[in-house]
Amino acid sequence: MGAPPRKSRATIIDIARLAGVSKSTVSLVLKNSTLVKAETRERVLGAMQALGYVYNRGAANLRLARSNIVGMVISDLMNPFFTELAVGIEEALYRAGYVPLLANTGEDPERQTRVLQSIFEQGVAGIVISPSNRSDVATLLDIARAGLPIVTVTRRLAESGLPYVGQDNTAGERIAVEHLIGLGHRRIGFLGGYATMATQRERVAGYKEALSAHGIVFEPILIAESPPTRSGGGAAVKTMIDLPDPPTAAVCFNDMVAVGAIRELSRQGIRAGRDFSIVGFDDIAEAAHNAPPLTTVTGETRQLGAEAAHVLLDLIAGAPAPSAPVIGPTRLIVRESSAAPASERTRLRA
Amino acid sequence: MGAPPRKSRATIIDIARLAGVSKSTVSLVLKNSTLVKAETRERVLGAMQALGYVYNRGAANLRLARSNIVGMVISDLMNPFFTELAVGIEEALYRAGYVPLLANTGEDPERQTRVLQSIFEQGVAGIVISPSNRSDVATLLDIARAGLPIVTVTRRLAESGLPYVGQDNTAGERIAVEHLIGLGHRRIGFLGGYATMATQRERVAGYKEALSAHGIVFEPILIAESPPTRSGGGAAVKTMIDLPDPPTAAVCFNDMVAVGAIRELSRQGIRAGRDFSIVGFDDIAEAAHNAPPLTTVTGETRQLGAEAAHVLLDLIAGAPAPSAPVIGPTRLIVRESSAAPASERTRLRA
DNA sequence: AGTGATCTTTGGAACGTTCTAACGAGCAGT
DNA sequence: ACTGCTCGTTAGAACGTTCCAAAGATCACT
Known part of the structure; x- marks a missing residue:
């Protein structure tokens, strides 16, 4: 069953003809006007059904200029x-x-x-x-x-x-860094992104704010730029740990960078969340399921x-x-990729 | 600089008026017709420039019925x-x-x-x-x-x-299972998805094909259905390892299930790729960056x-x-989440 | 039967294009 | 001077809607 494919769609005029009314009436039925008599409406709806009518929004839009x-x-x-x-x-x-x-x-x-x-x-x-x-x-x-x-x-x-709608990147990165500082870290890197990206600049600003609020001097060498990707994150964290005096933690431009960094760390035998803390940004779906689950900042x-x-x-x-x-607001989600620095834990245990 | 926002877009008729030609001529210019004299074309293009004309594809489509x-x-x-x-x-x-x-x-x-x-x-x-x-x-x-x-x-x-365009799910899953069998696994689970999904049925078919081709009897208990998500994968692998006689490896409905399964395994102290082999399906971007990197089937x-x-x-x-x-074709990508079963390695070492 | 008032219906222009058919101008050939 | 071409241009219908203005029906009152 089912009609053969029609060559072209039925129009309001075809409906009108079949229902024995004018196209204006059909149009009124289409917009549920109370003006048309119930019986007429039925007849028109029946005709639509019969012809398999589909509204042509394009035509309507042309007329309505919207x-x-x-x-x-x-x-x-x-x-x-x-x-x-x-x-x-x-x-x-x-x-x-x-x-x-x-x-x-x-x-x-x-x-x-x-x-x-x-x-x-x-x-x-x-x-x-x-x-x-x-x-x-x-x-x-x-x-x-x-x-x-x-x-x-x-x-x-x-x-x-x-007009612009965005997240509070600066505040978000600030709380991320403050979380690490609260954990006892003093030497904190920033991984990923490029200063040509407005978002990166805003996040770096938050990073610097948090440092200076806690009397930690900002060291340009602790910023490692990279593509905002997993492999970029891997490369960035590598330059960081190869530093003569490497940081004990890093915030990342975004979660993909963070995930890539964690992966590279583990390749180097360094366990994120124990030997090195990582905080991401964005809370992508993957973050909660990463190994270890990623501490990150969500912008909803x-x-x-x-x-x-x-x-x-x-x-x-x-x-x-x-x-x-x-x-929009921004919120820290603490998971397992961040912890107190190893030195701190040692000191406490002693 | 910059004109004030116009109330409504200039039309072909406005252009025609300004250029002193008919709208037909403007239309010809629009379609790069060789019919119009070079000089006229210039004049028309100039008018368009001046009025900031934008083509109205909706109107054209109405006329052209496409x-x-x-x-x-x-x-x-x-x-x-x-x-x-x-x-x-x-x-x-x-x-x-x-x-x-x-x-x-x-x-x-x-x-x-x-x-x-x-x-x-x-x-x-x-x-x-x-x-x-x-x-x-x-x-x-x-x-x-x-x-x-x-x-x-x-x-x-x-x-x-x-009309349908898809991947060869059955063949893909077959090579995945054959890869595990080749590694020495005999007891292999299938994790995730539901039999109500056509894709799952096709993949399960490939799984069964591979088993029977290698004389392994299919055991329904080794199929653990779950939502095709990371957390579904976690749940599915859990039921699997809680079995009295658990498998040593599993293929998964898709990569998200696989990633979730690996995560759950590690939570249980089981290391994927050493203690238990996991193979995914789809090769999502995350697969290569997972810990351990995921062996999976890509459908391009x-x-x-x-x-x-x-x-x-x-x-x-x-x-x-x-x-x-x-x-479309399907191809196995071997990474680190699959390896010979522990028993096999022991036997070889002895 | 005539007068409004209230419902219901309708013709036709309009939206911005495309395209057919036809037209005028210029020109070559007779 | 006419014919026939080519070249460049154009008027106007058409696409499928919406909506204004107005017309026709119906009805309740006198």
Whole structure:
């Protein structure tokens, strides 16, 4: 059973013809207007059923000059942090009746520019973007000036003046470092990321704040830059432990760096959480299941995505742009990759 | 600098007016027609520049009765396997000039039905879907019957007759088990997933094939079902080692189960790759960085996504549906979570 | 039967494109 | 001077909706 594939979709006019009414009436039925008589409504609904009618939102949008599609531009979907962010955004959009057009730029600014153009042409209602490194701000501003709501998330483009939703990276890293200091560490490294990334600079700032608040002098050599990946973390921690006077702990740019660092440590026979403390950032799903489970800072990633979506939806609804960046809270989750330094434990035992 | 935000976008007609030509001419310029005189083209391009014109693809699509948007419905984006699949699809679509409308159903069949409807209304050119568990096949078939190309990926809906792109789960699991048998294991468990999942059944089939090919009798008790998650893996391996006569190795429904199992083993003081062998499936990014690095089966996930996209694009271009399922290859990646059983090593040493 | 008032329905323009058919201008060949 | 071409341009219908303005029905009162 089942009708043969139709060549082209039935339209409101086909319905009207079959139900013996005008297309206007069909349109009214479509929007559940109380104006149409119950009996007529039935007839129209029956005709829709019979013809397998599907609403053509594209046509409606053209007429109404609006859209329920939103562009979602993600800088690196393969990074679990951004995956969760995307899921948070998608979920919130979906609840509000919007659907995201996805583009994964893979941190390629040129690709970002192209997809923005394409998304713009598509007639979306707005764009949420986690900008790639070295984003071309001009394109973004062109689009914003054309009147399209844009929200940046996760990476701040301060020069742009675009609405921004992010986490409190500085405060987050500060509590991470304070946790280590509280445990007795005095020599603490910072692993991963590059100073060209706004996020890294913010996290490093928190790191320095915590150090100076506890009278520990900042040593540039204790910052090891690397790609924000597992293997980057491995490399970074290696340079750290090879130092003449190595630290006893390190905070990491993100959880992937932390996981990579822990793995490299264990390869070197150093056990994270006993011989060396590691604290991550982001609380990706993997963190809780790592060996050892990772102490990390969470920015409530999914919530953050939802928040970004809501800011965009407000903008679309005509609200004025938020006057200040929206900064989400940050919270330390203590697991087993951090502990008192070995020297401390020895001293206590003695 | 920078014009004030425009209330509404300039149209082809505005351009025409400014350039002193008809909208038809502007349209020709837009499609790079050789018909228009170079000088006129310049004038039109200048006008576009001046007015900040953006092409309205929605309007064009209405007229042309086609679209360059494709629906991408993913059952669980938080699972790294599906993330990579989605990235593979997105990349291939993007190359072909298409953009994916994303929906993450989170394995909820009702949500899946709703988003399919919404995506359908949107007027997409086709749909790629990794169906959720217990999918409502009827909706999918309704849409397919309406003439919209649909490709299922990863999860086969055999009853549906829809085009399918997947991996060779059976062969993949077979080589995984044969690897363990080759190492000397005779008692091998299967961890994770549920028999209600087509994928699990296919993998279990491969598991049984390998056993019987080597004269090992299959024991139902060595299959431990669980959610296909890290914590599910932990639970599953626990029931396994608590058995009176526990196995010495296990293959897992997927890498997340495997990682969870390894973690639980280590909590029990059992070291994976020495005391107990574990083999995963999917080769998610985390696998190579796990402790110990995970022996696993890869289905070339990203490639698979690209393949699914291409099948869909062909369908959209009017090609007939592939007569048989498209099954991608599968390959074993040996890392450190699998080794000869302890008994074997002892015997060799003696 | 006439007058409103209230329901219900409808024609047609509009949204921003594409495309067909046709038109005018210029020119070569007679 | 006419014919036929080619070149460049264009008017207008069409795509599937929404919505305004207005028309027709129906009904309750006088």
